[in-house]
Amino acid sequence: MIIIEIILRLALWLVLAPLLPGIINKVKAWVAGRRGPPVLQLYYDLAKLWQKGVVLSTLASPGFIAGPAVAWIAVLAAAQLLPLGPAGAALSFRGDVLLLVYLLALARFCTVWAAMETGSAFEGMGSAREVSYAVLSEAALITAVLALSVHTGSVTLVTMLAPAAGAGAVLLGAGLFTVLLAENCRVPFDDPNTHLELTMIHEAMILDHSGPPLAVILHGASMKLLLFALLLTEAVLPLGDLPALQAAGALAGGVLAVTMGVGLVESLLARFAFRRVPMLLTMAFLLCLFALLMAWKGGAA
Amino acid sequence: MMTGPLLLFAAVVTTAAIVVGPKFRGAWLALTLLGAAAASGAALSVLTGAADWEWRGAFPISGQLPHLLLDGLSALFLLLVAVIGAAGAVYAGEYWSDKEHPQSSPRGRAWWSALVLSFGTVLLCANGLHFLIAWEVFTVCAFFLITLENAEREVRAAGWLYLAASHVGMVFLFAFFALLADKTGSWELGPMRDQAGLAPLFWFALLGFGVKAGVFPLHVWLPSAHANAPSHVSAIMSGVAIKMGVYGLLRFTSWLPVPPIAGPVLIGLGAVSAVLGIAFAFAQNDIKRLLAYCSVENIGIIFIGLGGALVASSEGNASWGALVLTGALLHVWNHGLFKALLFFGAGSVLHSTGTREMSKLGGLWKTMPWTAALFALGAAAISGLPMLNGFVSEWLVYLGLFDAVNTRSASAWAALPAVLALAVAGALALASFVKLCSMVFLGAPRTQAAQHAHDCGPSMRGVMLALATACVAIGLAPVLFWPLVRRAAASWNPAWATATSAPLPAPLSTLGPVQAALGLAAVGAAVWLWRYAKRNGFKRALTWDCGYAEPTARMQYTGGSFGGIVSGWFFWLLRPERKWHRPHGVFPTEASQIERIPETVLEQVIGPVAAAVMRVSTATRRLQHGRLQSYILYLVAGIAALAVLVVLSGGAQ
Numbered sequence: 001m002i003i004i005e006i007i008l009r010l011a012l013w014l015v016l017a018p019l020l021p022g023i024i025n026k027v028k029a030w031v032a033g034r035r036g037p038p039v040l041q042l043y044y045d046l047a048k049l050w051q052k053g054v055v056l057s058t059l060a061s062p063g064f065i066a067g068p069a070v071a072w073i074a075v076l077a078a079a080q081l082l083p084l085g086p087a088g089a090a091l092s093f094r095g096d097v098l099l100l101v102y103l104l105a106l107a108r109f110c111t112v113w114a115a116m117e118t119g120s121a122f123e124g125m126g127s128a129r130e131v132s133y134a135v136l137s138e139a140a141l142i143t144a145v146l147a148l149s150v151h152t153g154s155v156t157l158v159t160m161l162a163p164a165a166g167a168g169a170v171l172l173g174a175g176l177f178t179v180l181l182a183e184n185c186r187v188p189f190d191d192p193n194t195h196l197e198l199t200m201i202h203e204a205m206i207l208d209h210s211g212p213p214l215a216v217i218l219h220g221a222s223m224k225l226l227l228f229a230l231l232l233t234e235a236v237l238p239l240g241d242l243p244a245l246q247a248a249g250a251l252a253g254g255v256l257a258v259t260m261g262v263g264l265v266e267s268l269l270a271r272f273a274f275r276r277v278p279m280l281l282t283m284a285f286l287l288c289l290f291a292l293l294m295a296w297k298g299g300a301a
Numbered sequence: 302m303m304t305g306p307l308l309l310f311a312a313v314v315t316t317a318a319i320v321v322g323p324k325f326r327g328a329w330l331a332l333t334l335l336g337a338a339a340a341s342g343a344a345l346s347v348l349t350g351a352a353d354w355e356w357r358g359a360f361p362i363s364g365q366l367p368h369l370l371l372d373g374l375s376a377l378f379l380l381l382v383a384v385i386g387a388a389g390a391v392y393a394g395e396y397w398s399d400k401e402h403p404q405s406s407p408r409g410r411a412w413w414s415a416l417v418l419s420f421g422t423v424l425l426c427a428n429g430l431h432f433l434i435a436w437e438v439f440t441v442c443a444f445f446l447i448t449l450e451n452a453e454r455e456v457r458a459a460g461w462l463y464l465a466a467s468h469v470g471m472v473f474l475f476a477f478f479a480l481l482a483d484k485t486g487s488w489e490l491g492p493m494r495d496q497a498g499l500a501p502l503f504w505f506a507l508l509g510f511g512v513k514a515g516v517f518p519l520h521v522w523l524p525s526a527h528a529n530a531p532s533h534v535s536a537i538m539s540g541v542a543i544k545m546g547v548y549g550l551l552r553f554t555s556w557l558p559v560p561p562i563a564g565p566v567l568i569g570l571g572a573v574s575a576v577l578g579i580a581f582a583f584a585q586n587d588i589k590r591l592l593a594y595c596s597v598e599n600i601g602i603i604f605i606g607l608g609g610a611l612v613a614s615s616e617g618n619a620s621w622g623a624l625v626l627t628g629a630l631l632h633v634w635n636h637g638l639f640k641a642l643l644f645f646g647a648g649s650v651l652h653s654t655g656t657r658e659m660s661k662l663g664g665l666w667k668t669m670p671w672t673a674a675l676f677a678l679g680a681a682a683i684s685g686l687p688m689l690n691g692f693v694s695e696w697l698v699y700l701g702l703f704d705a706v707n708t709r710s711a712s713a714w715a716a717l718p719a720v721l722a723l724a725v726a727g728a729l730a731l732a733s734f735v736k737l738c739s740m741v742f743l744g745a746p747r748t749q750a751a752q753h754a755h756d757c758g759p760s761m762r763g764v765m766l767a768l769a770t771a772c773v774a775i776g777l778a779p780v781l782f783w784p785l786v787r788r789a790a791a792s793w794n795p796a797w798a799t800a801t802s803a804p805l806p807a808p809l810s811t812l813g814p815v816q817a818a819l820g821l822a823a824v825g826a827a828v829w830l831w832r833y834a835k836r837n838g839f840k841r842a843l844t845w846d847c848g849y850a851e852p853t854a855r856m857q858y859t860g861g862s863f864g865g866i867v868s869g870w871f872f873w874l875l876r877p878e879r880k881w882h883r884p885h886g887v888f889p890t891e892a893s894q895i896e897r898i899p900e901t902v903l904e905q906v907i908g909p910v911a912a913a914v915m916r917v918s919t920a921t922r923r924l925q926h927g928r929l930q931s932y933i934l935y936l937v938a939g940i941a942a943l944a945v946l947v948v949l950s951g952g953a954q
Contacts, residue, residue: 052837053834054834054838055841055845056839056841057841057843057844057845058842058844059664061666061667061673061743062827063743065827065830065831066827069823069826069827069829069831070823070826072826073819073822073823073826074819074823091811091815093811093812094808095696095703095812096808098696098700098703099812102696102727103687105686105727105728105731106681106686106687108731109681109684109731109735112735112739113735113739116735116738117739117743117744118846119663119743119744119745119852119854119857120844120846120852120856120857120858121856121857121858123846123858124858124862124863125858125862127735128863128866131731131735131736134728134731134732135725135867138725138727138728139728141724142720142721142723142724143721143724146703146706146717149706150707150709154707155700155707207845207847208844208845212830212833212837278870292717296709
């Protein structure tokens with residue numbers, strides 16, 4: 001029974017995740033008055049990449065391929081710690097939230113490692129940006145987590161995410177949404193559409209990847225997006241107080257809303273200059289910090 | 302029962318190692334390993350449940366009866382001394398061989414054993430005077446090890462700086478022990494928490510032990526000493542010697558009362574040390590200097606844990622205190638293991654290429670696959686990534702701090718900034734180690750030396766492999782190591798003996814299997830993806846990078862540019878010195894940019910103060926010129942002044 005449940009969960013994450021980038025692109029196309037690529041475009045891309053061979057840089061070590069694989073496992077494992085609304089999490093224990101944050105750090109370590117394998121300046125540039133901005137976004141994420149922890153008096157994700165974030169929900173939502181945009185390399189931090197490497201973070205890091213490793217990277221990125229969308233929705237909505245079916249519906253609706261929000265931001269905003277990125281991330285951190293202080297002052301534990 | 306004989310045996314064997322060390326390499330190694338094994342046996346017997354071992358001698362040494370004590374706390378550190386002492390001894394045989402260093406290698410062996418012996422003595426002494434003597438011996442032994450390569454000017458300078466800084470700390474320790482002896486009436490040490498009058502002495506201990514621990518801003522000696530010492534010495538300095546400072550603080554915060562503000566101060570110092578230490582590390586270009594600054598960060602994490610434990614015990618032994626304390630104690634161990642591993646790896650690179658500068662290395666994974674793989678493992682461990690030991694200890698500290706914030710009491714205000722500092726320091730550590738690994742091991746070799754590197758031999762490799770295995774073991778099965786740490790925590794604060802007597806904090810028993818499963822999945826996925834991609838077909842080609850035709854090693858990103866963004870944020874602290882030689886004209890011939898990160902605290906704070914002291918001293922020295930007539934004049938003037946003083950004070954009565 002447990003095995004079936006775990007397989008179902010894994011399948012859910014693996015199958016649903018690539019839907020999100022498709023929805024974002026559809027929203028962007030809709031705002032721009034285009035037809036845009038099909039919602040399932042990423043699935044086609046992944047299937048095609050999976051069949052292809054690999055061009056390896058002469059400089060690359062086995063870490064070039066191991067990196068994306070480990071990063072993918074790390075994101076998938078982090079996803080298993082996140083509760084799926086009424087269905088709960090595959091694995092839940094005290095302090096799992098910190099494991100989740102550090103699994104994302106592990107994924108970052110592996111992606112950057114693989115990027116640096118090629119000895120190219122573009123990849124170096126992307127990696128340097130990735131690890132530097134991550135300092136601020138990780139601080140914001142930990143603050144957000146701490147706010148949830150203070151609000152609920154718990155260090156377990158299932159308990160922390162059950163009620164709404166209280167008075168600070170709006171602040172926390174805004175902060176987490178900004179972190180989502182930064183961590184998933186969306187506008188205004190990064191532009192997943194252009195291939196002008198000088199201005200990129202994530203795309204610049206994976207320039208030299210091809211074939212199945214690239215497919216793994218793209219799939220991992222979509223899972224990370226889903227993970228952040230779920231985290232944001234569950235942090236803001238009081239899913240624990242709703243009946244199971246409604247909670248599931250609210251969760252799905254919330255994730256859809258967040259995804260469309262990303263698409264709208266991408267349609268309406270231009271990418272920021274890099275020197276403004278730290279300010280935006282600092283703002284996200286401050287939003288989370290205020291949410292933390294509100295959680296502290298509001299309702300006794 | 303066996304503890305006493307084992308310790309005696311270890312001491313005798315290590316003393317013998319000092320004597321035979323310079324002449325007989327093989328015998329020295331055997332004796333060192335034997336001593337380490339005996340000491341580990343003694344430490345383990347105490348840690349796994351035997352009663353504390355205590356011994357009082359009947360014959361006074363320098364006027365005091367010897368009093369030795371091995372309890373859980375000192376046993377935990379003694380085990381670390383034994384492990385790193387043995388590992389470094391094996392490593393040095395190949396790294397600092399008699400063939401390459403005929404002068405300093407034999408000398409180094411004797412000093413090594415002397416250092417290990419003095420570490421052990423410091424840990425065992427429960428008499429203030431003997432503790433001080435052992436501490437001074439350890440400081441001096443370390444000085445001679447740091448300056449093994451004393452033909453180099455930089456090495457001598459680093460050694461002197463270390464010696465000077467250590468003795469500034471020593472002055473505070475003299476004051477600490479002397480005042481303690483004065484107030485208690487004896488040099489005997491032991492639990493005396495009930496004598497509230499002793500609390501202010503904490504500040505002397507903090508300064509004295511803080512210098513040795515290398516906490517920011519008392520770390521000024523640390524980067525150059527760690528960078529310029531031979532790598533096996535750097536490993537024991539960073540892995541064990543700075544931990545002696547931590548031990549001192551743990552020991553005396555456990556035995557003596559502390560002022561109420563001590564806990565928050567330690568947390569604050571730790572937070573500052575963690576963030577600024579790693580910010581300095583990220584900006585370095587020298588491999589070993591980066592590792593040294595990273596030690597400042599890790600000491601910061603340990604201080605946060607210790608400070609948290611003090612706060613918790615002052616608040617009626619809140620249960621979160623046990624969590625942060627065990628986290629800090631485990632981190633002492635973890636840092637000892639992976640920092641020694643990293644210094645051994647750095648030594649292997651230095652040994653093979655002759656340079657410590659990242660900008661002259663690159664692509665070493667091809668020629669040094671073992672070193673690259675083991676160094677990468679150490680880097681992942683020190684960045685606190687899951688599956689490895691660094692994560693376990695940081696996780697315990699985080700968990701305790703989260704619980705502290707959740708109490709919403711006064712202690713929450715101390716814990717909150719600590720959590721933020723840990724988050725920032727964690728992300729920066731990851732950035733620093735990605736930079737270090739990628740500049741040294743990945744990409745294309747930047748110089749000839751890097752191109753013709755060779756991997757290290759079996760004994761260096763074996764030692765690194767053993768340390769890496771230990772890192773993985775603690776990560777995958779923290780359950781096995783928990784009892785040892787718990788025993789040490791219980792001897793720090795007996796009130797927590799019950800709080801920690803539950804066999805395991807429930808999540809730790811879950812975390813172990815989760816990490817193991819993750820490890821399996823990660824290795825499986827990597828191997829499988831490699832095989833699958835290979836079946837689809839590998840094609841080797843130049844790095845594409847949007848159409849490079851002829852990439853060269855010099856087109857790669859450099860360490861300086863990698864750290865540029867963060868260095869910009871810490872500009873106010875790092876104060877990089879830049880020298881530009883810009884290209885001119887239509888056909889520019891040459892251009893250059895030189896950037897140096899100074900030791901801000903040393904060069905811009907301590908330096909000017911020291912210069913002022915020197916100026917005053919030089920001015921005063923004019924009084925001493927060797928002319929007898931003037932000296933007689935000084936005497937007469939002095940006596941006259943005294944006479945005036947006597948007359949005046951007599952008049953006042």
